[in-house]
Amino acid sequence: MRVMDGLADNTAQVMGPLGETLLQTPSAVALLGDQTQYTGNARSATFRWFTDPAARERYDPAEHSTNSRVNVALLRAAVTRDGSGSHAADLADVLLGTSEEFARLRDRHEVGLRWSDTKRFVHPRVGRLDLYCQLLLEPDQGQSLLIFTATPGTESHEKLAPLTVLGTDQFAADPE
Known part of the structure; x- marks a missing residue:
């Protein structure tokens, strides 16, 4: 997780094997809300996806069905493993x-x-963001590093920039 020190100016987070958010950069908190605060089963993004409607708010509704199917398939794989x-x-x-x-x-x-690889988010302040999500796996501990970027010159790139620069300061009043 020391790699996160070098990613402080990027939108990135480290996830555990069951979708537990372990670390987030400030801009990842601005994009997705603070996901490290949860306890118990709610630590799992999959659990929140199916039990808390607020977990879906920052994701494009057109992708909810696919996201649900992927969450189930990944949990099925974890149970098998x-x-x-x-x-x-x-x-x-x-x-x-x-x-x-x-x-x-x-x-x-x-x-x-x-x-x-492309994720569509709906941020309460900046609107829709089309971001590329690079996923790097650490197989021994079952952790993954997600890095979110936008194509330079696009509207999403322009919208992501304030999140990267301001982090949570600008968006502290957002409901999370």
């Missing part, structure tokens, strides 16, 4: 009992789905 009795299996069991959408999608048995 970690086995019964694992935190992944417990999380899947909790979601089966609390989210009809999760249960319906899990019954489809989709595997191998992955996130798109």
Whole structure:
């Protein structure tokens, strides 16, 4: 996670194996809200996606269905990897009992789905952002580094710049 020291001026975050946000740069907090504050099952982005409508607010609604399917497929892979009795299996069991959408999608048995390299966000202050998400994996600890960038010269690049420069200062009043 020391690599984050060199990424302070970028929009980046480190995720744990079940979608727990471990670290965020200030501009990632400005883009997505502070995702490191959660406890218990809510630490998992997948859990929040299916149990907290606010978890979807900064993502383009046109991509919600795909995001749901990918979340289910990734949790299914984690359960397979970690086995019964694992935190992944417990999380899947909790979601089966609390989210009809999760249960319906899990019954489809989709595997191998992955996130798109391009993500569309809807920020409450700057609007829509089309960002490229580079994903770097650290297999021994199951962590991933996500770095969000915009194509230079695009409207998204212009909108991302204030988030990168100002971080959370400008957006501290945003509901997160």
